[in-house]
Structures are given as structure tokens and as C-alpha cells.
Amino acid sequence: MIRIFALITLVMMMGNPASAAPPTEDTWWQTMDRYTGKWRTKSKGYREPTQEFQNEWVEPRKLQNYSSKSIGNAPRSDMTGFVRWSKENERIEWSEVTDSEDEGRTMSTGYCINSTPKTVTWIVTVYGEEGFIRQFSMVDTFDEEGLTRSISLLRGEELERETTSWVPVE
Secondary structure, rough: OOHHHHHHHHHHHHOOOHHHHHOOOHHHHHHHOOEEEEEEEOOOOOOOOOOOEEEEEEEEEOOOEEEEEEEOOOOOOOOOEEEEEOOOOOOOEEEEEEEEEEOOOEEEEEEEEEEEEOOOEEEEEEEEOEEEEEEEEEEEEEEEEEEEEEEEEEEEOOOOEEEEEEEEEE
8 A cells, every 4th residue: 555655656756747837937048048049950860950049038027029931052031020928828839931932921820838848839820921831839949959859740731841850059
């Protein structure tokens, strides 16, 4: 009986919701600080980086602006967006516009559903000029080399190009 109680206690401690929860209005900027700076992204099917990405605070702890452009032999793509804390929805939200050779002009919105010291999980919805294209979850896992990204399609069309990792530019 004691073994069962100890096992249940251990399982409950490992699944402690305090270690995996959405950011709050007071802490959201700490999650977003991980993304600041310049990065090169890699994508499936390409040996070399496919994009340069830059993220900076426009107004500290209130608003970030980010942008990317394709590099190397990747199809042309230019993107810009903003990240902020949404008081209405009590979560981190972002929106961006992309003009790409693959999909034309698209608008994406996303919001954070979870943040831990090593991961950030997002729900992303993409719209084109004709309407809804896709929705997916995106998990960014941070380590000393940058971040790796995994994407799971929730509904809609598959992604043309899937970013798999980000490496900071020194």
C-alpha cells in the first residue's frame, strides 16, 4: 500500500502543472525574450539555412516586431509580424503577413498555449486571399544550440516548407 501511495505521489509530482502552464501577463515577456535577436532557420529538404529571422522589442515588455527573408536556394519568402500580450484573451498573440513564392500572400495568427523553461507551444492559423488554409500546433524546444521545432497539422493543407530548427547568428 505504501508503494502504491509513493508511486502515485511521484507521478503527481512529475506532472505538476506549475512546470507547464501558459504565460501570464507578468511573465509573458520572459517567454518572448527567448526569440529576440537574429537567427538562421533550417527546413526539411535543405542542407543550408533557408531564412534569416530577426526579432526585437519595439516597446520593452509590450510589443515585439519580427521579420524574415529567404536565403540560399529556398523559394523567395518575405515576412513581418508583431507579438504582444492580449489582455482580452489573456495570452501571448502574434500576427504576421508573408509574401512567398510558394503560397503567395498569407496572413497567420498564433497564440501561446504553454511555456516551460525549455519549450513553447503555439497554435497557428494561416489564411490566404481565398480564406482558411491550415491550422497546426508548433512546439519550439530550446537548448544551448538554438531551438528545434516540431509541427503537427490540426486541419487543412500540409505546409509547403516546414522549419525544423533555428540557430542564433553571432
